[in-house]
Amino acid sequence: MKKALRALALVALTMAGACTGDTTGGGGAVGTTWVGLVLGADGVESGSLTVTAQTMSPAIRHLDGGIALAEGDVSTAGIYKRVTPSAATVNLSGTYNPGTDQLSVSGTGYTFTGAFDGQSRLEGTFTGPTGDGNFVTEVSTGTAQTFCGSYSGDDQGTWSFVVTGGEVHGLAQSSTSGLPPIPLNGIVSGQHITIYAPGTQTVFAEGDITGTSAGGTWSDPDSGDSGTWGGNTACD
Numbered sequence: 001m002k003k004a005l006r007a008l009a010l011v012a013l014t015m016a017g018a019c020t021g022d023t024t025g026g027g028g029a030v031g032t033t034w035v036g037l038v039l040g041a042d043g044v045e046s047g048s049l050t051v052t053a054q055t056m057s058p059a060i061r062h063l064d065g066g067i068a069l070a071e072g073d074v075s076t077a078g079i080y081k082r083v084t085p086s087a088a089t090v091n092l093s094g095t096y097n098p099g100t101d102q103l104s105v106s107g108t109g110y111t112f113t114g115a116f117d118g119q120s121r122l123e124g125t126f127t128g129p130t131g132d133g134n135f136v137t138e139v140s141t142g143t144a145q146t147f148c149g150s151y152s153g154d155d156q157g158t159w160s161f162v163v164t165g166g167e168v169h170g171l172a173q174s175s176t177s178g179l180p181p182i183p184l185n186g187i188v189s190g191q192h193i194t195i196y197a198p199g200t201q202t203v204f205a206e207g208d209i210t211g212t213s214a215g216g217t218w219s220d221p222d223s224g225d226s227g228t229w230g231g232n233t234a235c236d
Contacts, residue, residue, distance in 0.1 A: 037103065
């Protein structure tokens, strides 16, 4: 996996498909919710992140001569549930701008800033009292599950991913290489998870979801490194 980390750290995150925003009924507030994960650059900090912006259609662009017109900020709230290095719940508040697709929320020493890709993914970076790192979230369809855990074998580190709409999207961070996190993208068929090397259909990891737990094996097709991985929804 170490060689894969060096190669895959250069590959951009990819996304397939578009999602729509969640709304509340009965004349209540309209909002879009993203659910995902947080992974520290140190390979230790991890947890789940939920943010809700008071806008129904974040992907809509209002164009004038091909230039996106700026729209006003909308109120945004979130919750970061840190699992490691110690459990904590951090309430976040800030803004999201539907015109520029920019997010900024903060609370209890943490600041999360990122951008929406116009389809379903909202991702960026964070700074906090225990370090900094990355986050990635997906528009929630109401059935999203976030899993966090670790992997071991010829390389070791932490991982987190969100399962929504039959797809898996997340990050893995080596605790030995010192390199940036690599993307985890794959599919879920029944309870079986398949994760591919970014930009390919080469299987990188496989496993199964059993209740609130997930686990399996990984194998680097380039270096031949391999091992096991496991985790659960404790970061929910």
